[in-house]
Amino acid sequence: MPAALQSFFSYLALAAALVNLSRRKWSLNLLALGIQSLCLFPALTSILSTELALIQPFTGLMVTLILYITLISVGGIEPLKWNFKLSSGEVFRGLAGLLLIAMLRAFMPVFQPAVFPQVPSQHLFLSLGLVLLGSLQVGTIREPFYLAIGLLTFLAGFELLYSALEFSFLLEAFLVTVNLSLAIVGAYFIIKNAESSSE
Amino acid sequence: MNTVIIWIIAPIAAALLLVPLQRFPKLSAALASFFALVLAVSAFIFPTELVLELGTNPIILEDSLNLFGRSIQITGIDLKMIGLLYLLCFAWNTLSHFFRISQWFNSLSLAITALWVTVQFINPFLYAAVIIELIALVSVPLLSPRGTPARKGIIRFLSMQTLALPMILLSGWMVEGIETAPSAQELILRGALLVTVGFVLWLGIFPLHSWLPMLAEESHPWTITFLLTIMQISLALFFLKFLNQYAWLRNIQGLNLILRFIGVTSIFAAGTFGIFQKYLGRMLGYFFLAETGFILLAISFINQDGLEILRMSLLPRALSFLILGFTGSVLYQLTGTEEPEVDSLRGMIWKYPMTSLLLIFNSLNLIGLPLFMSFPYKNTLHNLLSSSNYALMIVMVLGSLGLLVLSLRIFSSLIHPQEQEDLPSLMLVDKEHPILIFTIVMIILLMVVGGIFPQLLSTPLGDLLQPFQNLIQ
Numbered sequence: 001m002p003a004a005l006q007s008f009f010s011y012l013a014l015a016a017a018l019v020n021l022s023r024r025k026w027s028l029n030l031l032a033l034g035i036q037s038l039c040l041f042p043a044l045t046s047i048l049s050t051e052l053a054l055i056q057p058f059t060g061l062m063v064t065l066i067l068y069i070t071l072i073s074v075g076g077i078e079p080l081k082w083n084f085k086l087s088s089g090e091v092f093r094g095l096a097g098l099l100l101i102a103m104l105r106a107f108m109p110v111f112q113p114a115v116f117p118q119v120p121s122q123h124l125f126l127s128l129g130l131v132l133l134g135s136l137q138v139g140t141i142r143e144p145f146y147l148a149i150g151l152l153t154f155l156a157g158f159e160l161l162y163s164a165l166e167f168s169f170l171l172e173a174f175l176v177t178v179n180l181s182l183a184i185v186g187a188y189f190i191i192k193n194a195e196s197s198s199e
Numbered sequence: 200m201n202t203v204i205i206w207i208i209a210p211i212a213a214a215l216l217l218v219p220l221q222r223f224p225k226l227s228a229a230l231a232s233f234f235a236l237v238l239a240v241s242a243f244i245f246p247t248e249l250v251l252e253l254g255t256n257p258i259i260l261e262d263s264l265n266l267f268g269r270s271i272q273i274t275g276i277d278l279k280m281i282g283l284l285y286l287l288c289f290a291w292n293t294l295s296h297f298f299r300i301s302q303w304f305n306s307l308s309l310a311i312t313a314l315w316v317t318v319q320f321i322n323p324f325l326y327a328a329v330i331i332e333l334i335a336l337v338s339v340p341l342l343s344p345r346g347t348p349a350r351k352g353i354i355r356f357l358s359m360q361t362l363a364l365p366m367i368l369l370s371g372w373m374v375e376g377i378e379t380a381p382s383a384q385e386l387i388l389r390g391a392l393l394v395t396v397g398f399v400l401w402l403g404i405f406p407l408h409s410w411l412p413m414l415a416e417e418s419h420p421w422t423i424t425f426l427l428t429i430m431q432i433s434l435a436l437f438f439l440k441f442l443n444q445y446a447w448l449r450n451i452q453g454l455n456l457i458l459r460f461i462g463v464t465s466i467f468a469a470g471t472f473g474i475f476q477k478y479l480g481r482m483l484g485y486f487f488l489a490e491t492g493f494i495l496l497a498i499s500f501i502n503q504d505g506l507e508i509l510r511m512s513l514l515p516r517a518l519s520f521l522i523l524g525f526t527g528s529v530l531y532q533l534t535g536t537e538e539p540e541v542d543s544l545r546g547m548i549w550k551y552p553m554t555s556l557l558l559i560f561n562s563l564n565l566i567g568l569p570l571f572m573s574f575p576y577k578n579t580l581h582n583l584l585s586s587s588n589y590a591l592m593i594v595m596v597l598g599s600l601g602l603l604v605l606s607l608r609i610f611s612s613l614i615h616p617q618e619q620e621d622l623p624s625l626m627l628v629d630k631e632h633p634i635l636i637f638t639i640v641m642i643i644l645l646m647v648v649g650g651i652f653p654q655l656l657s658t659p660l661g662d663l664l665q666p667f668q669n670l671i672q
Contacts, residue, residue: 131365138358144349151361158365165372169267174329181336185357188339189349196348 003122006042010126013039014101017133017153022086022094026071026145033149034064036130040160043126047164052172056159059176063152063183067145070187074194093140100132119164127164130157144193148186155179202249202273203264203320206238206281210313217306224305228296231305235289235312242282243659247275270322276665280436281316283513283660284429288312290521291425298421298528301344308425311337315433324440328367331401334430335360341422342414352413359400359410366397374447387447394441394448395457402434402491404461405468412476412484420483420527427487428520432513435494439506442498443667455499459584462495463591463598470601474608479530479539482605483523486565489602490516493580496595500583506664506671508583512576513663514656515649519565519573522642526558529635541608546616553631553639555613562606564646566599572649572656 016036020029037060044053086094104125112121119127134154141147159175213234220227245251249260263272273281288308295304314334318327335357343353374383374390398404403411415423442449469489476482493516497509533551536543548555560571567577585592649656664671 135362138362142351142354144354147354147358151358154361155364158368162365162368162372168269168326170269171326171329173267174326174333178329178332178336181333182361185336185339189343192343192345193348195345 001042001045006046007122009039009042010122010129013043013126014129014133017130018094018097018101020146020149020153021097021133021137022090024087024090024146029146029149030064030068030071033067033152034061036153036156037061037064040126040156043123043160044163046120046123048167052167055172055176056156056163059179060152060156063179066180066183066187067148067190070190071145074190093136097133097136100136101129104128104132116161116165119161123164124161127157127161130154130160132157144186144189148182148189151182152179152186155182200258201261201264202278203262203271205260206242206273206285207271207313207317210234210238210285210309214306214310214313217309218303221302221306224296224302227302227305228292231295231309232289232292234309235285235292239282239285239289242278242285245275245278247278247662249275269326271317271320272322273316273320274666276662277320279660279663280319280666283663284312284315284433287425287429287432287517290517291421291524294525295421298419298532300419300422300528301341303340304422307337307341311426312429315429318433318437319440323371324437324444325368325371327437328364328397331434332360332364338426341426342418344419350413350417352410352415352417355410356414359403359407363397363400366393366400370394370397374445383447387451390445391448391451391454398434398438399461402431403488404491404495405465405488408465408468408488411488412472412481415484415487416478416480418480420480420524420531423480423483424520424524424527428517431487431491431494432517435498435509438498439664439667439670442501443669446669449501449670455501456588458495458499459588459591462492462499463584463595465489465492465495467594467598467601470598470605473605474601476605477540477542479527479541479544479609482541482609483527485605486523486602487520489598490520490565492598493577496580496584497576500580500587501670503583505583506667508576508579510660510663511579511653511657512573513660515572515576515653518645518649518656519561522557522561522646523565525642526554526561529554530558541612544609544612546613548613549616551631553636557639557642559606559610559613560643560646562602562609564650566602566606570647570650572646572653574650575653 013036016032016039019032020036023029023032037057040060041053041057044056047053108121108125112119112124116124130153134150134152134157137150138147138154141150155175155178162171213230217227217231220230245260249262251258251260262274263270292305292308295308301307311334314330314337318330318334321327321330339353339357342356343349370390370393373393374386399407403409411427415427448454466489469485469492473482473485473489476485493512494509497505497512499505500508529551530539530544530547533554534543534547544555564571564573567573567581569578581592581595584595
């Protein structure tokens with residue numbers, strides 16, 4: 001795949017993670033999570049065979065589906081309205097995320113050869129970007145749905161990084177199990193919260 | 200036959216079989232206890248050669264199982280460790296049906312124990328980090344049962360456990376080839392930092408301990424004491440595995456001093472923060488933090504029989520937490536409150552004297568007062584610390600004093616009735632069932648006998664640390 005196209009998908013994945021960090025619209029967040037998962041595929045194909053590179057995006061889509069079905073069952077899905085009116089909290093989180101990405105981009109030429117010399121720069125940028133945005137989301141959010149998305153983003157970034165360092169079928173199987181379990185836990189929290197708020 | 204099938208796959212299968220039985224708590228508890236007991240006893244009595252002579256045909260067990268090109272290996276010398284973990288599972292399952300806990304407790308506790316066993320024996324051992332994350336996720340229905348919204352503690356717990364995962368996995372990669380590298384000081388420091396932060400996040404060690412009291416406050420005492428006890432013991436053994444496997448880690452200059460410092464700081468933090476707590480659950484969390492500190496302290500004296508002290512402390516500590524969970528659960532049941540405050544215990548000793556007495560005795564036991572089972576190992580640690588670092592000794596004593604004040608607060612609440620109430624009559628004693636009274640008397644006796652004859656509780660775990668050959672030498 002041409003480097004420019006790969007770079008485009010990396011930025012698209014980061015933009016999706018940034019949307020999840022800042023916006024609070026369940027339908028939009030699920031869409032962004034799905035896009036984020038799909039955009040990992042080009043980065044993965046550069047280091048793994050196509051069959052293996054499909055595992056992570058496919059798991060991501062499964063996770064999105066689990067959360068989507070759960071949200072439908074509790075009546076949490078509303079049609080997407082494309083209004084761009086942002087609250088101050090959303091602006092703050094968005095800017096904080098952008099700052100992190102900008103800082104990462106700035107430090108990448110020094111950081112990559114010193115710590116992860118065997119990982120391609122673009123690959124490292126995408127993976128660490130997702131790790132940072134995921135951590136920021138986990139640190140600033142209390143609602144279980146967004147926590148699940150934050151943890152999934154964090155893990156997606158880490159898996160991407162680790163796949164460039166070492167690949168093991170057993171570890172991959174474990175990580176898929178962790179992702180699916182995390183989605184189930186997220187679904188469990190959503191249902192619990194819906195039940196207790198309706199009581 | 201294979202050891203992995205017996206002690207990992209079979210219990211997970213049993214846990215799955217128990218899922219449909221969750222509506223029958225007594226049956227489910229009895230079966231889970233039975234499975235756990237059989238697994239514990241078989242692990243304790245099975246010969247280390249893994250050959251069982253039954254009649255003319257000896258049964259020879261294989262010791263490893265391959266999974267996707269990697270393996271899980273349980274050899275004969277590892278069986279004591281497995282026995283201990285299933286013993287904990289048995290202890291908590293036996294009494295579980297007396298308390299109003301999650302209906303998933305029996306099946307999940309069995310599965311969680313099997314997963315902790317996997318953590319100890321998977322190869323490469325760094326993959327255990329992912330299993331620990333899985334354990335955290337599997338524990339969610341126990342820690343946050345349906346009917347209540349997800350609260351801060353569980354959310355923070357999950358976040359911390361997930362953040363620890365990359366630290367541990369990356370530490371292994373970071374120091375790959377370190378043994379042969381000519382100058383690897385920087386890599387060693389990076390690797391050590393990742394391992395340390397990973398364990399600090401996992402165990403909830405000061406200053407990243409905030410989830411511990413929160414989670415203890417939100418969860419049922421029986422459930423949380425089980426999960427934290429098995430986690431604390433398993434992670435302590437897993438940390439020893441790190442030290443045993445990585446020569447670069449155990450040879451770091453000043454590692455013992457760092458561990459000692461972290462341990463003492465945790466004890467001090469537990470004592471200091473514990474004093475100001477209102478809720479009993481949070482106090483329980485701080486007792487856990489203090490005990491994690493004592494574990495680190497014991498490991499820090501690795502060159503002065505620290506591992507022996509750690510082994511000596513495992514059963515008394517587990518028993519103390521079992522008792523803490525038991526008294527906490529009984530008080531939850533008796534007071535009818537979900538989150539009892541210290542003030543809600545006012546005058547309780549006059550209504551429920553035996554339960555209150557057990558709570559007081561156990562708090563004093565956890566502080567390490569003479570005559571109780573925690574005294575021998577805590578006394579040894581005090582002596583070792585006072586001879587090696589006087590400043591740290593003073594900090595630890597201050598922490599222990601904080602825990603003593605915490606216990607005295609509980610005691611004061613128990614004996615002072617509500618202001619408007621008269622001193623209740625001892626006639627109300629009959630609210631405690633005779634079986635409960637008998638059980639409590641036996642537990643108190645065990646606490647005292649364990650204090651007078653410490654070998655009683657340490658002998659059964661005689662060869663527990665055999666797998667850590669590089670640390671024993």
